[in-house]
Amino acid sequence: MSEITLVQGVCAGLDTALREDPRVVVLGEDVGKNGGVFRATEGLWEKFGEERVIDTPLAESGIVGAAIGMAVNGLLPVAEIQFMGFIYPAFEQIISHAARLRQRTQGQHPASLVIRAPYGGGIRAPELHSDSTESLFVHTPGLKVVVPSTPYDAKGLLLAAIRDPDPVIFLEPMKIYRSMRQEVPDGWYEVSFGQARKVCTGEDVTLISWGAMVPVAEQAARAASDEGVSCEVIDLRSLYPLDMEAVIDSVKKTGRAVIIHEAPKTAGLGAELASRIHEEAFLWMESPVERVTGYDVPVPMFALEDAFRPSVERVGAAVQKVMNF
Amino acid sequence: MLKSMDKMDFKVVLPEGRLTDEGRCVWKELSREKKLDFYRWMVQVRQFDRRSILLQRQGRIGTYAPMAGQEAAQVGSALALSKEDWIFPSYREVGVNMVAGIPLKQILLHWMGRVEGNRFPEGSRVLPPYVPIATQLPQAMGAAWAAKMKKEPSVAVAYFGDGATSEGDFHEALNFAGVFRLPVIFFCQNNQYAISTPFRRQSAVPTVAERAAAYHIPGIRVDGNDVVAVHIAMEQAVSRGKQGEGATLIEAVTYRHGAHTTADDATRYREAEEVEEWVRNRDPIHRLEVLLKAEGLLTDADIRDWEEASRQVVEHAVKEAESVPAPAADHLFAHVYEKMPLDLIKQKRDV
Numbered sequence: 001m002s003e004i005t006l007v008q009g010v011c012a013g014l015d016t017a018l019r020e021d022p023r024v025v026v027l028g029e030d031v032g033k034n035g036g037v038f039r040a041t042e043g044l045w046e047k048f049g050e051e052r053v054i055d056t057p058l059a060e061s062g063i064v065g066a067a068i069g070m071a072v073n074g075l076l077p078v079a080e081i082q083f084m085g086f087i088y089p090a091f092e093q094i095i096s097h098a099a100r101l102r103q104r105t106q107g108q109h110p111a112s113l114v115i116r117a118p119y120g121g122g123i124r125a126p127e128l129h130s131d132s133t134e135s136l137f138v139h140t141p142g143l144k145v146v147v148p149s150t151p152y153d154a155k156g157l158l159l160a161a162i163r164d165p166d167p168v169i170f171l172e173p174m175k176i177y178r179s180m181r182q183e184v185p186d187g188w189y190e191v192s193f194g195q196a197r198k199v200c201t202g203e204d205v206t207l208i209s210w211g212a213m214v215p216v217a218e219q220a221a222r223a224a225s226d227e228g229v230s231c232e233v234i235d236l237r238s239l240y241p242l243d244m245e246a247v248i249d250s251v252k253k254t255g256r257a258v259i260i261h262e263a264p265k266t267a268g269l270g271a272e273l274a275s276r277i278h279e280e281a282f283l284w285m286e287s288p289v290e291r292v293t294g295y296d297v298p299v300p301m302f303a304l305e306d307a308f309r310p311s312v313e314r315v316g317a318a319v320q321k322v323m324n325f
Numbered sequence: 326m327l328k329s330m331d332k333m334d335f336k337v338v339l340p341e342g343r344l345t346d347e348g349r350c351v352w353k354e355l356s357r358e359k360k361l362d363f364y365r366w367m368v369q370v371r372q373f374d375r376r377s378i379l380l381q382r383q384g385r386i387g388t389y390a391p392m393a394g395q396e397a398a399q400v401g402s403a404l405a406l407s408k409e410d411w412i413f414p415s416y417r418e419v420g421v422n423m424v425a426g427i428p429l430k431q432i433l434l435h436w437m438g439r440v441e442g443n444r445f446p447e448g449s450r451v452l453p454p455y456v457p458i459a460t461q462l463p464q465a466m467g468a469a470w471a472a473k474m475k476k477e478p479s480v481a482v483a484y485f486g487d488g489a490t491s492e493g494d495f496h497e498a499l500n501f502a503g504v505f506r507l508p509v510i511f512f513c514q515n516n517q518y519a520i521s522t523p524f525r526r527q528s529a530v531p532t533v534a535e536r537a538a539a540y541h542i543p544g545i546r547v548d549g550n551d552v553v554a555v556h557i558a559m560e561q562a563v564s565r566g567k568q569g570e571g572a573t574l575i576e577a578v579t580y581r582h583g584a585h586t587t588a589d590d591a592t593r594y595r596e597a598e599e600v601e602e603w604v605r606n607r608d609p610i611h612r613l614e615v616l617l618k619a620e621g622l623l624t625d626a627d628i629r630d631w632e633e634a635s636r637q638v639v640e641h642a643v644k645e646a647e648s649v650p651a652p653a654a655d656h657l658f659a660h661v662y663e664k665m666p667l668d669l670i671k672q673k674r675d676v
């Protein structure tokens with residue numbers, strides 16, 4: 001056991017996987033000698049050598065395409081895209097190929113690979129570094145999409161992703177890379193996909209979020225409890241497959257739901273969640289579902305990122321709204 | 326001249342400030358004003374760069390991409406362009422932008438995370454810094470294509486680093502430019518690293534310039550720390566473009582003195598001796614200073630005066646940028662669409 005941060009949890013997961021499974025390779029820009037621009041691969045190049053921790057040329061389509069080919073030929077590649085905002089050159093490879101090879105070859109040549117990418121805002125990063133376009137991937141059949149919000153989950157979800165037979169998009173919330181420490185077991189353990197985490201229990205409102213929005217939801221829950229409103233906070237962890245059972249059970253109990261995500265509102269994952277709640281828990285609802293999200297504008301440069309990202313206050317207002325409906 | 330530069334290093338001013346044989350005739354042709362212009366711009370750019378690093382350390386701007394060491398490549402090339410030429414820069418091109426007439430205030434606002442900094446004076450043909458690598462190349466090619474269709478006497482220039490040559494966009498842009506003989510200049514500052522990745526890891530071909538052959542356009546390799554050599558190469562590429570002879574790829578071999586950005590630790594991947602060699606012995610400003618002094622065009626007093634004047638220009642711009650009022654939160658919605666859809670008007674009201 002050791003006390004580590006979320007980004008160290010990612011690194012620990014990669015370390016364990018490289019040590020225990022010779023098929024695992026890590027590839028991407030600056031992941032080797034430099035240890036990754038966020039140090040998510042720190043020390044791995046020294047330990048496992050440049051054949052397994054590979055500094056690639058600067059080419060995302062090349063990186064993901066190579067990972068697909070490696071996967072088809074029996075390796076377990078973990079590709080890093082340096083920032084989610086730079087994943088788009090690899091879109092073709094992800095959407096048309098990684099996601100579909102299993103189905104297109106009728107199960108003969110599946111692509112079991114992991115694509116990791118730091119994502120989201122809140123760290124005053126340069127322009128175009130702060131996208132949250134998880135919905136694009138959730139919307140693509142054949143892919144799985146997971147987002148840890150704790151060090152424990154970072155390692156456990158990553159190891160599950162590496163062993164998962166399907167292509168997994170593993171998104172790492174940069175904002176909370178180093179914001180907390182947690183005891184994390186040594187060695188291999190997995191956090192199963194499709195299982196949400198109940199962050200805290202409550203009776204009046206269910207707050208649903210993931211990634212860097214989980215701490216925002218938690219703070220909003222604390223603030224609400226000062227005003228006598230009891231919130232249940234759910235961290236989805238896995239955006240596809242979704243743990244609808246956990247969401248529906250909670251909402252049936254509280255009768256109210258607030259969904260919080262950093263991505264723009266229109267066609268964000270909140271829309272899917274709201275309609276599933278509508279379909280499956282309509283008769284239990286005390287108020288319409290509220291969404292607190294980024295606005296339908298390009299992710300701003302950092303001077304305005306706090307105005308764009310959901311704040312504790314905005315979540316608080318949504319909680320008030322569903323309580324007073 | 327261009328033929329003789331093909332596939333070989335073109336040099337005018339050697340690192341120690343001496344002219345090459347080939348360089349002597351080039352130098353003779355230059356006006357005194359031009360020679361001093363090179364120097365003054367490089368000093369000004371370096372002052373700005375230094376100040377920006379300090380501003381970042383003080384939390385007054387965000388992550389910054391230092392460019393010290395690349396002044397000759399940027400100033401030499403930008404001084405060969407005119408107002409009608411298009412510039413598609415990367416994030417490291419503050420020197421190019423300064424020479425192209427972008428107010429320092431705008432450049433600073435960009436690094437302060439303010440989107441207003443991306444809007445340049447009316448009539449400007451400089452695009453804001455391109456952050457996703459190599460994406461500006463196909464666009465510069467397209468702008469050049471339009472110029473050709475419209476019979477405009479202009480070129481479009483894409484500025485990028487050595488790492489960018491690995492992206493598909495690089496190859497697609499060069500290929501189109503070759504096929505359609507477009508007046509576009511691909512200006513690569515090969516500073517030998519893409520963050521931590523050395524050029525030999527980007528490319529099995531040892532130079533960027535050689536890649537041009539695959540697209541049937543000329544590939545020129547110059548000493549990128551030799552401001553005159555860069556300038557001549559760029560002038561010739563511009564004139565080729567304007568005379569309908571098509572595209573040129575220029576590789577300016579250079580080195581960034583500092584880290585990739587203020588968030589990077591370059592000691593993890595560069596040897597101290599290598600950095601020392603480039604900073605001490607191959608500095609682009611130093612060599613011109615030596616030459617200008619030897620020619621009696623520059624005195625120590627001139628240098629001090631100019632450095633002081635540059636400092637003041639930069640300080641003034643910092644004051645200007647910092648006194649721009651903070652944007653209102655609903656500025657998020659400005660300019661997203663030409664006419665704001667109803668949905669967005671509603672969202673804006675709720676901010």
Ligand SMILES: Cc1ncc(C[n+]2csc(CCOP(=O)(O)OP(=O)(O)O)c2C)c(N)n1
Nearest residue numbers: 086417456457458486487488489518519520
């Ligand atoms: C498409 C894309 N991938 C990755 C990045 C992250 N990144 C930013 S700068 C950089 C290295 C660029 O190197 P180079 O092209 O040589 O230019 P330099 O920074 O040296 O000027 C990388 C990998 C990015 N900005 N865009």
